[in-house]
Amino acid sequence: MTADAGRGDADRSDAEAGGGLGSRELAAAAAIALAVVLATAAFPMLVDARAAYEIPVERQAGAGDLAEPTGDAWESVETVSVPLSSSGAAVPGGSDATVDSAGVAAARTDERLYLRLSWDDGTANTSTDSLRAFADAAAVQLPVSTEKQPPIAMGSADDRVNVWYWNGADGTESLLAGGAGSTTRLPESAVEATATHTGDRWAVVFSRSLASDRANVTDVDDGEDVNAAFAVWEGSNDERSGQKAASEWYYLSLGPDDGGAPYETVLWAIAGAAVVFTTLVTVEGVRRTRGE
Structure with a gap:
């Protein structure tokens, strides 16, 4: 037996005798x-x-004045500052978007979802009458299937998205997209929007019933979180189409609050x-x- 082996045996014997760990x-x-x-x-x-x-969604007993961007009902709703970035060099002028963040607040009743977007803008551009006039605009993007998170740039053919779009000159519409350049207008949109420009800031409230009985329209389940992304166009900076400031995917916390x-x-x-x-x-x- 070697000396090292003897020391090993002694260590084991000491551990066993003392009841300790080797x-x-x-x-x-x-x-x-x-x-x-x-x-x-x-x-x-x-x-x-x-x-x-996370975009917290506050549950309220009644709609009150949630449809109004400056309504008192929004005072108790948490607003999240969402960073926005330019769409990038792939789009002409896409690196020059000027809006770098938007405030997003969300509330719901038993029947309806309300999303309030607000952002700094010193000019209210609401006309496209001249050749180089572009209106301010904002949008919310939701997956058609709430079980997936589609590609952020207008989804894909397999993972389509709904877009709630407001334009300062043309009003509100609901769109379906399956990838960049594939936008289609959905007829008889259930999305409503109200906008207010106060001082140097826009505020737009989008709203829609939670449930949908139509194909290719996001069915918002009050028991599940829903992905959402946001975009803003600054008309005075000639922003339109793919030239915009947009967010990453966030999620609306519609799931149950269990403390x-x-x-x-x-x-x-x-x-x-x-x-x-x-x-x-x-x-x-x-x-x-x-x-x-």
Whole structure:
């Protein structure tokens, strides 16, 4: 027997005699505890990444004046600042959009969804009478199938999108798209919009009944979150068509509010257990080092 083997046997005998953990067991236990603590710390950050894209939807007993952009009913509704970016070099002039953010607020009754978009704009462009005149505009994009998240640029042939579109000169319409350049106007749109320009800011409220009995129209289920994206056109900057400022996908939190995600309780329990276990491992290591 070699000296190293003899020391290994002695370590095992000491561990067995004292009822403690061997060096390998201590190392493995410490590694497991560290992994659990790191996972516990990292997982909430992943969840927060989703939370950062949430548009809370406030449930209200009645419609009141939600259809009015400056209605008192909006005072209690949280507004989320949504960053917007230019559509990019693929579109002529697409890198020059001027609106960099929009405020988005959402409310619902038992029958109807209301979305309020607001953004800074020092000029109200509501006429297209001259050759180089373009109207201010705004849009909300929703997936036709709420179970999928389509490509952000007007969806695709397999994952189509509905677009609620408001134009300062032409009013409101509902569109269907299956990719860039495939926009089709839906007849008899159920989408309504009201707009107000006050001071240096536009505010537009889109609304539509939650349920839809039509094909190719998003059926909003009050028990499921719904993806949504937003866009703004600045008429005084000659923005139109694909030249716009647009957001990434966000989601409307229409799902049930059950007082907080249950994973939080589980994670805190795991964190507590990990801390206790790590402490015990440390104490055992100190004890063995002292030869107790």
